[in-house]
Amino acid sequence: xKAAILVFPGSNCDRDLAVAFRAAGFETEMVxxxxxxxxxxxxxxxxxxxxxxxxxxxCGAIAAQSPIMRAVAxxxxxxxxxxxxxxxxxxxxxxxxxxxxxMRNAGLKxxxxxxGLRVATTDCAFxxxxxxxxxxVFPIAHHDGNYQIDAEGLARLEGEDRIAFTYVGNPNGAxxxxxxxxxxxxxxxxLMPHPERVVDPAQGGSDGATLFTSLSEALVAA
Amino acid sequence: MKAxxxxxxxxxxxxxxxxxxKSALGALxxxxxxxxxxxKVIELDLAxxxxxxxxxxxxEKLLANTVIESYRxxxx
Numbered sequence: 001x002k003a004a005i006l007v008f009p010g011s012n013c014d015r016d017l018a019v020a021f022r023a024a025g026f027e028t029e030m031v032x033x034x035x036x037x038x039x040x041x042x043x044x045x046x047x048x049x050x051x052x053x054x055x056x057x058x059c060g061a062i063a064a065q066s067p068i069m070r071a072v073a074x075x076x077x078x079x080x081x082x083x084x085x086x087x088x089x090x091x092x093x094x095x096x097x098x099x100x101x102x103m104r105n106a107g108l109k110x111x112x113x114x115x116g117l118r119v120a121t122t123d124c125a126f127x128x129x130x131x132x133x134x135x136x137v138f139p140i141a142h143h144d145g146n147y148q149i150d151a152e153g154l155a156r157l158e159g160e161d162r163i164a165f166t167y168v169g170n171p172n173g174a175x176x177x178x179x180x181x182x183x184x185x186x187x188x189x190x191l192m193p194h195p196e197r198v199v200d201p202a203q204g205g206s207d208g209a210t211l212f213t214s215l216s217e218a219l220v221a222a
Numbered sequence: 223m224k225a226x227x228x229x230x231x232x233x234x235x236x237x238x239x240x241x242x243x244k245s246a247l248g249a250l251x252x253x254x255x256x257x258x259x260x261x262k263v264i265e266l267d268l269a270x271x272x273x274x275x276x277x278x279x280x281x282e283k284l285l286a287n288t289v290i291e292s293y294r295x296x297x298x
Contacts, residue, residue, distance in 0.1 A: 058287055065284060094287065101289040103231075106238050148235060148290055173236070 001026045001219050005046040006072070006088075008033045008063045013049035013085065013196060020196035021046065024212035033066040043219045044081040045072050047088030049141075049194060059102060059144045060090030069095050081125060081219065082188040086142055089180070089190035098181055098190045099157070100149035105142070106173025112141040114205070115193055116168035117179055121161050124186040125218035129210040136207035138193035140171060145192040147174040147181075157181055165191055223268045225277045228294045229286045230261035261291075 003021040007014050007030050018028040021044075029039050033052075038045065053062035063069065069091070076082050076097055084092040092098045105111060114137050119130040130136070149157065154176055157163050165180035172192075180191025195208030231237045237259050244258040264285055266277065277295050286293040 057284070061284065061287065093289075099289075101287050103235070103290060104238050106236065108238050108242055146238075150289075173238070 001043045001216060002039070002041050003028050003044045003046055004031045004038050004042045005029070005048060006031050006033060006068055007048070008050070008052035008066065008091075010052045010054055011048045011050035011087070013087075013194065014046075016194075017046045017048045017085065017196045020199045020208065020212050023199055023209070024216040026212075026216060031068060033063065033068045036067045036071060038068075038071050038075055042075070042080070044083060044215060045075060047072070047082065047084035047091050048196075049086030049088060052087055052091065055144075058090075058094070060087060060092075060094040063087075063091045064094035073097060076183070076188055079185060079187060081215070083126065083215075084188070084190040085194055085196060086145075086192055089192055090144065092188060092190040097188050098183055099153050100147055100175075100181070102144050102192070103146040103148050103173075104144050105146050105171070110141075110143040111145070111171045113139070113171075115140040115171055115179075117165045117193055118168055120163045120166050121182070123161060124164065124182055124189065125215050125222075126182075126189045126211055127164055127214060128218055129214035135168060136210075137198070137205055138195050138208055139197045140193045142172070142192055145172040145174065147172075147178045147192070149175055149178075160184070162186070164189055165193065223270060223272065224298060225266040225268055225272075225274075226296045227264040227266065227277065227281060227285055228261060228296075229264065229281075229291050230259060230293075231290055232292050235290050 003026040162182040166177040198205035198208040240258040
């Protein structure tokens with residue numbers, strides 16, 4: 001199994017994400033944003049956290065226009081799995097691979113802390129190893145994590161069971177406490193919290209490891 | 223030719239920065255401010271022949287996120 005991890009100017013969680021994938025049994029390959037194709041044999045693309053292009057214009061807006069994102073959109077269109085974390089979630093919304101948008105936190109402050117979350121669905125390759133409704137703790141570290149979607153879009157996410165994680169205690173004003181959502185085909189996940197920062201007890205927690213092992217089990221079985 | 227693009231959060235989208243500015247103005251004693259909305263202005267220097275339709279396309283594709291933002295284009 002191979003995970004491709006995108007690297008933009010300003011990405012800073014790319015290597016952490018590679019470590020988390022490798023711990024779950026993936027080979028990893030870093031892919032620079034100027035590339036126009038993904039490496040052969042990729043099973044999943046990771047879009048890492050950070051501050052791509054210095055968050056200029058809007059978080060993720062410039063990265064969304066990079067050559068590699070066209071390849072990622074094609075990969076997702078063919079049913080490929082994509083995981084976007086924090087800035088990666090912002091990039092996926094800006095490319096319209098996921099609906100909605102991430103705005104400045106309602107409290108205006110950059111929020112950096114351990115955050116309780118609820119696993120809102122286990123019906124996808126990313127969360128299959130959690131128990132439905134399980135509470136987990138992942139770190140959050142963001143200034144623009146306030147997820148916004150219109151009422152119709154929210155009803156659709158709820159009706160199709162596409163909300164993957166919700167906050168227990170909303171840190172940023174996100175609509176319906178949404179921390180992470182799935183695409184219509186359930187193969188693209190975007191979330192603000194950082195599962196890759198809690199994959200080993202030495203990091204102060206290992207709740208995130210299940211996400212990567214779930215993926216590895218689901219993709220091997222596929 | 224110049225185009226000026228004004229990007230604002232849509233009405234109904236909570237503008238936390240505008241709210242903070244309003245509160246800071248209140249703290250300075252300007253208590254007549256009923257609402258503040260903060261947006262951005264983008265100035266484009268355009269080659270002759272660039273059309274307003276092209277600027278609109280720029281707004282749709284990049285300059286505004288139309289999920290949460292509206293935009294206005296002024297040419298000249």
